[in-house]
Amino acid sequence: MTFMEETLAQVLPIWDRCVEAPFVQEVKKGTLPMEKFKHYMIQDSIYLKYYARVYGKAIYHSSTLKDIQMFYSALCFVTDTESAVRLSYLNRFGLTDSDIEDIEPFPENKNYIDFMMDIADNGDICEMLMAVLPCMLSYNYIFRKIAAEPESKGSIYRDFIEDYANERYVASCRLWSDFADEKCAALSDDRKKKLAAIFEKASLLELDFWNMSYKE
Numbered sequence: 001m002t003f004m005e006e007t008l009a010q011v012l013p014i015w016d017r018c019v020e021a022p023f024v025q026e027v028k029k030g031t032l033p034m035e036k037f038k039h040y041m042i043q044d045s046i047y048l049k050y051y052a053r054v055y056g057k058a059i060y061h062s063s064t065l066k067d068i069q070m071f072y073s074a075l076c077f078v079t080d081t082e083s084a085v086r087l088s089y090l091n092r093f094g095l096t097d098s099d100i101e102d103i104e105p106f107p108e109n110k111n112y113i114d115f116m117m118d119i120a121d122n123g124d125i126c127e128m129l130m131a132v133l134p135c136m137l138s139y140n141y142i143f144r145k146i147a148a149e150p151e152s153k154g155s156i157y158r159d160f161i162e163d164y165a166n167e168r169y170v171a172s173c174r175l176w177s178d179f180a181d182e183k184c185a186a187l188s189d190d191r192k193k194k195l196a197a198i199f200e201k202a203s204l205l206e207l208d209f210w211n212m213s214y215k216e
């Protein structure tokens with residue numbers, strides 16, 4: 001098994017809990033009240049700004065052009081591709097990214113942001129990778145499962161589901177897992193253990209984010 005295969009196997013039970021989270025289940029059925037989705041989108045917009053900053057830090061600390069290009073491509077994805085559906089929802093709610101600037105993150109969101117920023121400040125490239133990858137890969141895992149269920153076909157949130165379930169996103173996730181394997185393959189077992197723990201912690205923070213979004 002590769003490092004990423006082992007690490008993914010360790011977090012799948014957490015990601016399955018994300019699939020079962022009431023917020024995700026109601027998105028699937030299209031029964032989630034739009035007001036809850038609005039709060040999620042606002043909190044997610046705050047989160048994604050910090051998420052993008054971690055990539056900025058990773059670019060700064062990259063020593064090869066290939067690494068810079070990889071992190072840059074992910075940064076573009078977050079700020080352009082992923083932003084398209086998010087911005088269309090914000091627009092429907094009468095909001096723009098500028099309106100988000102003055103809104104405070106909820107505590108669970110702040111925890112996740114603090115965790116990422118701490119690793120961006122003090123960690124190396126591999127640690128940064130482990131902190132950001134569950135965000136990308138867990139959404140793919142969750143929404144591939146959701147998109148495959150017949151109940152999701154008529155969901156009013158179908159565009160959102162598709163954004164994370166489409167083949168292009170699947171291909172990017174595969175590329176990113178391979179990249180992480182490349183970067184981490186030669187590390188000692190102790191280092192790998194520490195990296196897997198960061199990946200697991202980020203996955204738990206993802207679960208908290210889903211539960212927060214339902215609660216608020």
Ligand SMILES: Cc1ncc(CN)c(N)n1
Binds near residue numbers: 209
């Ligand atoms: C909190 C969170 N996690 C993951 C994703 C998917 N990139 C997201 N938009 N927001």
